[in-house]
Amino acid sequence: xxxxxxxxxxxxxxxxxxxxxxxxxxxxxxxxxxxxxxxxxxxxxxxxxxxxxxxxxxxxxxxxxxxxxxxxxxxxxxxxxxxxxxxxxxxxxxxxxxxxxxxxxxxxxxxxxxxxxxxxxxxxx
Amino acid sequence: xxxxxxxxxxxxxxxxxxxxxxxxxxxxxxxxxxxxxxxxxxxxxxxxxxxxxxxxxxxxxxxxxxxxxxxxxxxxxxxxxxxxxxxxxxxxxxxxxxxxxxxxx
Numbered sequence: 001x002x003x004x005x006x007x008x009x010x011x012x013x014x015x016x017x018x019x020x021x022x023x024x025x026x027x028x029x030x031x032x033x034x035x036x037x038x039x040x041x042x043x044x045x046x047x048x049x050x051x052x053x054x055x056x057x058x059x060x061x062x063x064x065x066x067x068x069x070x071x072x073x074x075x076x077x078x079x080x081x082x083x084x085x086x087x088x089x090x091x092x093x094x095x096x097x098x099x100x101x102x103x104x105x106x107x108x109x110x111x112x113x114x115x116x117x118x119x120x121x122x123x124x125x
Numbered sequence: 126x127x128x129x130x131x132x133x134x135x136x137x138x139x140x141x142x143x144x145x146x147x148x149x150x151x152x153x154x155x156x157x158x159x160x161x162x163x164x165x166x167x168x169x170x171x172x173x174x175x176x177x178x179x180x181x182x183x184x185x186x187x188x189x190x191x192x193x194x195x196x197x198x199x200x201x202x203x204x205x206x207x208x209x210x211x212x213x214x215x216x217x218x219x220x221x222x223x224x225x226x227x228x229x230x
Binding site: 035037044045046047050059060061062095100108109110111112113115116117118 | 156158160162167168169170173174179180211213214215216217218219220221222223224225
């Protein structure tokens with residue numbers, strides 16, 4: 001059974017940093033691209049960042065470029081999101097999500113067949 | 126690529142047909158997915174690449190369209206189908222979602 005378990009959220013002051021983690025199980029983690037998708041309270045879904053299965057290719061929304069860094073440790077089956085220079089508008093529930101396609105070609109975009117339950121990030125003074 | 130969903134809210138009764146629209150600001154070929162989200166839950170993949178039902182999705186859900194205009198149809202609404210629906214394109218980076226359509230009773 002595929003499981004994605006996010007952690008690392010919390011309350012942080014504007015300008016602060018957080019590192020989110022997503023522990024994956026039930027599939028060959030290194031063979032699937034992964035993404036972070038967020039949802040502000042009462043709002044819609046916003047894709048934040050994606051990474052290829054090998055970790056060699058990364059992609060970012062404009063809102064995340066220069067502030068967030070996605071990475072993965074395939075030996076630990078874990079996805080990360082390092083978030084720096086946090087702003088009030090980064091307040092959201094952050095989901096990790098899995099690509100449905102095994103070894104998708106690098107550069108190709110993806111949809112998401114499995115999602116975690118999310119970790120809440122609140123940026124406030 | 127901006128995805129515009131309409132209507133924002135759809136008020137229907139169980140047993141009725143629901144037709145949801147997603148329009149892209151430029152062609153996304155057939156690289157469009159649909160998700161369902163219920164309160165307090167993560168989104169669930171319904172349709173990928175415009176018309177392919179994801180594993181375990183009932184046949185009453187169908188997707189159509191290509192290029193810039195897409196439709197999600199629920200042929201006969203069940204009580205559990207009342208939720209928010211999002212479209213998402215994977216044609217170009219950055220990946221983007223539509224703003225959602227709420228299907229309410």
